[in-house]
Amino acid sequence: MTISLSKAFLSWCGPIVVVAAGAPLLFAQTSDSAQDGKALFAAHCQSCHAPFNPTRAPWEDTLRLMMRSTILNALESGKMKSVGDGMSHDERASVASYLGQPDVARKAPVNACPANSAPMANSPLWNGWGSDLSNSRFQPEKAAGLTKAQIPRLKVKWAFGYAGATSAGGPPTVIGERLIVSGGDGQVYSLDRRSGCVYWTFLPEGHARTAITVSDDGKTAFFGDMQGRAYAIDTSNGALRWKTDLDEHPFAMISGAPKLYGGKLYVPVGGGVGGDKSEV
Numbered sequence: 563m564t565i566s567l568s569k570a571f572l573s574w575c576g577p578i579v580v581v582a583a584g585a586p587l588l589f590a591q592t593s594d595s596a597q598d599g600k601a602l603f604a605a606h607c608q609s610c611h612a613p614f615n616p617t618r619a620p621w622e623d624t625l626r627l628m629m630r631s632t633i634l635n636a637l638e639s640g641k642m643k644s645v646g647d648g649m650s651h652d653e654r655a656s657v658a659s660y661l662g663q664p665d666v667a668r669k670a671p672v673n674a675c676p677a678n679s680a681p682m683a684n685s686p687l688w689n690g691w692g693s694d695l696s697n698s699r700f701q702p703e704k705a706a707g708l709t710k711a712q713i714p715r716l717k718v719k720w721a722f723g724y725a726g727a728t729s730a731g732g733p734p735t736v737i738g739e740r741l742i743v744s745g746g747d748g749q750v751y752s753l754d755r756r757s758g759c760v761y762w763t764f765l766p767e768g769h770a771r772t773a774i775t776v777s778d779d780g781k782t783a784f785f786g787d788m789q790g791r792a793y794a795i796d797t798s799n800g801a802l803r804w805k806t807d808l809d810e811h812p813f814a815m816i817s818g819a820p821k822l823y824g825g826k827l828y829v830p831v832g833g834g835v836g837g838d839k840s841e842v
């Protein structure tokens with residue numbers, strides 16, 4: 563079922579959602595553009611970004627922690643395109659400049675894993691969102707490698723941060739000695755389970771926040787983005803195998819992990835304001 567929303571509603575209620583982190587864009591912010599951005603934000607967006615707003619849109623203070631290119635991408639090709647269509651490109655850039663942080667160039671991982679690292683072993687420890695077909699989210703003691711009595715004594719071994727992000731993405735999938743996780747900065751990461759070093763990164767066209775599902779042979783990782791696209795990437799190097807648009811609805815999104823069964827990939831697609839639309 564497709565829900566049609568009026569242009570008037572879309573123009574009034576416009577939460578800017580982080581849906582993509584593309585190549586850095588340059589913004590030259592002047593006092594005039596900042597002033598224009600403030601007025602445009604007030605006219606198109608502010609009502610939905612007020613504290614404790616009913617749409618649960620991020621507050622203005624949260625938007626100010628995001629990168630300008632992320633906000634611009636959301637207005638021009640992401641979830642807020644319907645709001646951005648009511649403005650010119652220069653006006654959208656003014657809003658992004660008024661709200662966002664200056665963009666920084668994407669750099670190679672600071673903590674890259676050694677080039678001679680062992681290949682990824684196909685021994686799933688936690689695959690996808692619920693670990694098994696029934697999504698039990700239960701980890702047997704043998705697979706966990708620890709007992710209930712040991713849990714209070716656990717300590718942080720390493721931590722990994724997502725540059726420019728204000729939140730994490732999805733939960734990690736653990737296959738052998740590697741973690742594959744959708745980061746809060748829009749990228750998908752393959753990390754070493756014991757050290758946290760980075761094997762590879764992949765940048766999807768839209769922000770990904772799902773758990774990653776890995777194929778039975780351990781060679782392919784599947785996930786979706788917040789613009790309704792599904793992806794398959796090579797687990798050894800992060801190379802794209804394929805991608806496909808699953809829904810043309812302007813609010814279509816994939817926020818649940820795909821499930822692989824019987825040679826078929828089942829992908830949940832949601833969307834609409836307030837969850838008015840969901841399909842598989």
